[in-house]
Every structure is written in C-alpha cells, then in structure tokens.
Amino acid sequence: MKALLKTKKGSNGVELLEIEEPRVQSHELKVKIHAAGICGTDMHIIHDEYSCNYPVIMGHEYSGTVVEIGSEVTNFEVGDRIVSLTAAVKCEECTYCRSGLYMLCEKRLSIGSGVNGAFAELMVIPEKIAYKIPDNVSLDEAALTEPLACMVRCVIERGTVKAGDYVLVSGPGAIGLLTMQVATASGGNVIVIGTSQDKERLNLATELGAFATIVIDEEDVQKRISEITRNVGVDVAFECAGVGPSANNCLKLLKKTGLFVQVGLYGKKVEIDMDLALTKEINITNGFASEPTSWERALRLLEMKQVNVAPLISTKLPLHEWENAIGMVDNKEAFKVLFVPNGN
Ligand SMILES: [Zn+2]
Ligand SMILES: [Zn+2]
Numbered sequence: 001m002k003a004l005l006k007t008k009k010g011s012n013g014v015e016l017l018e019i020e021e022p023r024v025q026s027h028e029l030k031v032k033i034h035a036a037g038i039c040g041t042d043m044h045i046i047h048d049e050y051s052c053n054y055p056v057i058m059g060h061e062y063s064g065t066v067v068e069i070g071s072e073v074t075n076f077e078v079g080d081r082i083v084s085l086t087a088a089v090k091c092e093e094c095t096y097c098r099s100g101l102y103m104l105c106e107k108r109l110s111i112g113s114g115v116n117g118a119f120a121e122l123m124v125i126p127e128k129i130a131y132k133i134p135d136n137v138s139l140d141e142a143a144l145t146e147p148l149a150c151m152v153r154c155v156i157e158r159g160t161v162k163a164g165d166y167v168l169v170s171g172p173g174a175i176g177l178l179t180m181q182v183a184t185a186s187g188g189n190v191i192v193i194g195t196s197q198d199k200e201r202l203n204l205a206t207e208l209g210a211f212a213t214i215v216i217d218e219e220d221v222q223k224r225i226s227e228i229t230r231n232v233g234v235d236v237a238f239e240c241a242g243v244g245p246s247a248n249n250c251l252k253l254l255k256k257t258g259l260f261v262q263v264g265l266y267g268k269k270v271e272i273d274m275d276l277a278l279t280k281e282i283n284i285t286n287g288f289a290s291e292p293t294s295w296e297r298a299l300r301l302l303e304m305k306q307v308n309v310a311p312l313i314s315t316k317l318p319l320h321e322w323e324n325a326i327g328m329v330d331n332k333e334a335f336k337v338l339f340v341p342n343g344n
Pocket of ligand 2: 098
C-alpha cells in the first residue's frame with residue numbers, strides 16, 4: 001500500500017513509499033482510511049519541531065471504515081465507520097492512565113508520531129481507542145473529530161466558557177474556528193481576531209456564528225475590544241495562532257482575572273509578558289490534545305449539529321500530491337487539507 005512517512009530528520013525526510021499492508025492482531029481493527037487531515041502537529045513533524053519515531057507514517061486526524069477485525073474484537077464489525085483517539089499505546093498502569101489522562105502517560109505512543117498513522121491506504125488500531133461515527137455525520141466531517149476533541153478539551157474541560165462571556169479567539173485557522181464554535185455552543189460571545197491575510201477566514205468565522213471579527217493590522221484592536229466589552233476586556237482568550245505576538249495580544253485584551261488558554265503549539269520557545277499576566281492576575285491554562293471524555297462530547301456536538309465542520313474542509317488530495325498539500329498548508333493557501341488515500 002501507499003503511505004506518507006517521516007523517515008528521518010531534514011528537508012528530505014518526508015517520503016511517499018510503497019510498503020507492506022499492516023496485519024491485525026487479536027484486539028485490533030484494520031481501517032481503510034477515508035480521509036486524513038493535515039494538522040499543525042504534522043507540519044511540526046515535517047519541519048523537525050516535534051519528536052517522532054522514524055520511520056513512521058504520519059497523520060492522526062482521520063475517519064475510515066473497518067475492513068477486518070482481530071479474533072478477539074467484540075464491539076466492532078466489518079463495515080463500521082470509525083474514528084479513534086490518538087493514544088494508541090499507553091501503559092494503563094500509571095497515575096495518569098488510571099485517571100483516564102492517556103495523553104500524559106510517559107509510555108504513550110500516538111498515531112502518526114509514535115506509531116504508524118493515517119496518511120496511508122490502511123491502518124491498524126487497537127479496538128479500545130475506536131469510536132463509531134454517528135449515522136448523520138459524513139466521513140469527511142468525521143475526519144475533523146480529532147481536532148474538534150482537542151478544542152473540547154481546551155474550551156470545556158481545561159478552560160471554562162460561561163454563557164454571556166466575552167471570548168477572544170486569536171488566529172482564525174481551522175483550530176481557531178473550531179474553538180470559536182465550541183465556545184459559542186457553550187454560550188460565549190466570541191470575537192475572532194486575525195490579520196488582513198485572514199480576511200476570508202474571518203468572513204467564515206462570521207458565517208459560523210462569531211459575535212465580532214477584528215482585522216488587527218487595519219483596526220485598533222484594543223479600542224474595538226474596549227468598545228465591545230465596555231472598557232473591561234474579554235473574560236476568556238484562546239491563543240490559537242501558535243505565535244508569540246498572538247499570546248501577548250491575548251494577555252493585553254483580557255480583563256483582569258481573565259482566563260488565558262493556550263491552544264496552539266508554538267514549536268519553539270517564545271517570549272511572553274508574564275509580568276503583565278501577573279499584574280492582571282490572569283489565570284493561565286492549556287490543553288494537550290484530547291482524552292476519551294473530549295471525544296464523546298466532540299462526536300455529540302457533530303451529531304447534534306452544534307458545530308459545523310464541513311466549511312473548514314477546503315481541499316481533498318490523493319497522497320501522491322503530498323508536496324502540493326504541504327505547500328498549501330505552509331503558505332496558508334488552504335484551510336483544512338484532507339488526504340484521501342483511497343480516492344474520494
Ligand atoms: Zn491534530
Ligand atoms: Zn500510563
């Protein structure tokens with residue numbers, strides 16, 4: 001089968017290879033990948049900013065159909081449409097595993113970085129981490145369950161948005177617009193900020209329910225936020241751009257005692273004005289990927305149509321167009337790019 005791997009460090013470390021099909025063990029499912037999204041983490045892996053076990057098939061945001069089950073599998077059958085958690089391997093014994101916090105397990109190996117992922121025609125996963133896709137959710141939409149679950153973790157499980165809150169989302173990429181929708185579903189009035197390069201994305205934010213949008217290099221963002229919040233500042237700010245200036249903007253625009261939530265990975269060390277955070281008594285939190293609780297809620301949000309992910313999918317490409325796909329993400333030309341390793 002064809003698969004896109006990170007084989008080594010360096011700019012020539014991404015390779016599309018013909019490799020042997022994976023085999024299912026007793027408790028595993030073989031999944032025919034329908035679609036697999038390119039995530040910020042994949043870009044960090046490609047650019048050597050996130051550690052992984054070379055050689056590894058990348059990709060952890062996917063949807064697919066079960067084509068074979070192991071001899072001991074009880075909860076799934078061939079034909080089931082599924083998505084899955086990314087923590088494929090964990091110890092199940094440490095203090096974190098026993099609290100259901102699999103992403104924090106020292107022995108965790110995730111799909112697409114620690115073990116083979118979804119940028120391939122087929123993938124094998126443990127039955128335990130799979131979830132069936134609700135009937136009224138398409139396979140394309142379901143491919144965004146993983147990033148949505150990460151946003152559920154940030155907005156609801158680690159952060160808190162209360163009805164009536166003014167909420168800031170800095171960075172209107174796919175992650176920002178998912179955050180915006182989860183925060184809106186939670187009762188927040190969400191203001192999305194971006195640069196003039198992001199205008200199309202900001203328009204989409206409005207279509208998807210943003211309370212307001214601000215173009216920060218054309219408008220006085222501080223003044224607009226003061227007007228909207230009657231000189232108080234926002235209650236919660238989600239940093240979704242993964243760059244230092246965006247984090248500092250969030251700290252500036254938050255009200256005193258507000259909540260700062262780090263959503264995006266920076267991929268490097270950044271300068272953040274911690275004295276400003278201290279003098280405003282800002283609470284700081286973050287979310288690292290997602291846990292089983294986040295997945296159940298994410299699937300319910302999709303099923304109940306409280307979040308609309310379809311408009312975020314801009315491009316679907318076969319694996320052999322991987323260079324084109326990565327270039328589009330790097331140059332911010334596309335929104336969410338999905339690989340369709342088996343065709344549409
Ligand atoms: Zn991801
Ligand atoms: Zn563990």
